[in-house]
Amino acid sequence: MNKHLRCPLCAHENLTFKFSTKDYFLTGEEFDVHQCGFCGLQITNPFPDDLASIAYYQSQNYYSHPGKSLNPLALIYQLIRRWNVASKTRLLKKYCDSGNILDIGAGSGSFLESCQNAGFSVMGIEKDQNARNYCSTRLGLHVISPEHDSQIDESSQDAITLWHVLEHIHDLHDNIEKIKLWMKPGAYLVLALPNPESPDALFYGKYWAGWDVPRHLYHFSSDTMRFLGKRNNLRLVNIVPMRWDAFYVSILSEQYRGKSLTALRGLYHGLKSNFKAESCGNFSSLIYVFQKPEN
Ligand SMILES: [Zn+2]
Numbered sequence: 001m002n003k004h005l006r007c008p009l010c011a012h013e014n015l016t017f018k019f020s021t022k023d024y025f026l027t028g029e030e031f032d033v034h035q036c037g038f039c040g041l042q043i044t045n046p047f048p049d050d051l052a053s054i055a056y057y058q059s060q061n062y063y064s065h066p067g068k069s070l071n072p073l074a075l076i077y078q079l080i081r082r083w084n085v086a087s088k089t090r091l092l093k094k095y096c097d098s099g100n101i102l103d104i105g106a107g108s109g110s111f112l113e114s115c116q117n118a119g120f121s122v123m124g125i126e127k128d129q130n131a132r133n134y135c136s137t138r139l140g141l142h143v144i145s146p147e148h149d150s151q152i153d154e155s156s157q158d159a160i161t162l163w164h165v166l167e168h169i170h171d172l173h174d175n176i177e178k179i180k181l182w183m184k185p186g187a188y189l190v191l192a193l194p195n196p197e198s199p200d201a202l203f204y205g206k207y208w209a210g211w212d213v214p215r216h217l218y219h220f221s222s223d224t225m226r227f228l229g230k231r232n233n234l235r236l237v238n239i240v241p242m243r244w245d246a247f248y249v250s251i252l253s254e255q256y257r258g259k260s261l262t263a264l265r266g267l268y269h270g271l272k273s274n275f276k277a278e279s280c281g282n283f284s285s286l287i288y289v290f291q292k293p294e295n
Contacts, residue, residue, distance in 0.1 A: 003046040007036035008172045008218065009228060014038055015045065021206040023213055024256035026056060031213040039227045042196060042219035044211075050170045056215050057128075072263075073251060080244045081110065088192075088287075089114045091240060092159060095188045095289060099158030102182060105165030106143050109135035116141070120158075125149055154181050159188040164285070166191050167216040176232055180292065189234060189290040192242060197221045198284045200250050200273035209252035210284070222281070225288050234290035241283035246270040249284050 006013050014037035023029045034045040048056060088111055092101070101115050106124030108131050116122045124143035126132045135143040144151065160179055169175050179189060194210035195201065196219040201208045211219065220228070222239060229236045250273065251266030259265055270284070277283040 001046040001052070002049050004034070004043055007039060007041055008043060009041045009224070010036060010039040010231070012036055012038035015043070018042060019206055021208075021211050021213055023056065023215075024207070024209070025212060025215075026058070029214075033211065033213070033219065040221055040224045042221075044213045044217050044219075047217050048214050053170075053214065073248075073255075076251070077248060080248060084242070084244065085110045085114045088161075088163065089118050091287065091289075092120075092161070092188075092190065093118060095237070095291075096159045100156060102152065102157045102160045104160065104162045104179070105168070106135060106141075107131055109139045109141045109143060111161070111163060112141050112143070113139050123152070149178065152182050155184045157182045157187055158184055159190060161190045163192045164194070167193060167212075167218050167220065170217065172218065176228075180232060180234070183292045185292060186294045187292050188237075189292070190287060191225070191290070192285060192287045193220045193225070194245070194249070194285050195221065195282055198246070198273060198282045199276040199280075200246050200253065200269060200284050203269060203273070204250070204253040204257065207253050207257040209249045209256060222286060222288075225286075229288075229290050234292060236288060237291050238287075238289040239281070240287040240289065241277065241281075242285035242287060243274050243283060246273040246277070246284035 004015060007015060015034045016037060018033045018035045020030050020032050023031065031044050033042050035042045098119055101120045101122050103112050103124045106112055106126040109124060112122040112124050122141060124135060124141060125146055126143050127146055132143050132145065135141040160183060183189065196210065201210055226236060247267055247270035250270040251262055254262035254266045273284055
């Protein structure tokens, strides 16, 4: 385990304990969440280092892995994911009509495949070797391991996407620097993240599935993301809701707090969360669209 003494986003030392939660998904281990008093970033602290974190991804149910599962929740997830892939591609098309797309944390490649079909030149980065093999052999996509990211040219990408990925990445600062380097002037950075200030997060508290410790190393609010943009000279051009996530996260959170009728309760609280979020904007997950300045 490593411990942050400084905030990984702003480097301030003002980190205070906020609450403890568990890895409800896999190991049952307890982890603390700290918050930076300067930029507001919440972090899982201490957190497993890069190598130790592999153990927390060893599950048939971890959804970035390709393949089929008979788990009803996984089936719902797969259906939502199909719909999501199409809407993500449509969103990207609004900002960027053609060119090079890099998807970091490409998983089983469904988003890249959709972008390729929409006329983009696509490339992915994916840590999981099985997922990489699936992308190349089944879908014919060019997906590399993070260790080989030096082959990506500077100022080569028209858009870079990270769908629920930034919260998993060690070396936050170094990776953001690399991403900015790979972006062309005027290129877009699209980041989807769970929102720890959403009504469902506030309702479920430590049981909220969006904490997903210790796989999620950071927990970004919209204010923290505005700070991240300013600090990195990236212009925030839009924040887009991911309404389906409220249902999925609420059903999972109901499982974590050991309630019966998890699907019904989850659907109800997901609906309630979306309803409240329509006025405050704090949807369960949010997509942030940033643009690199033209010069
Ligand atoms: Zn900070």
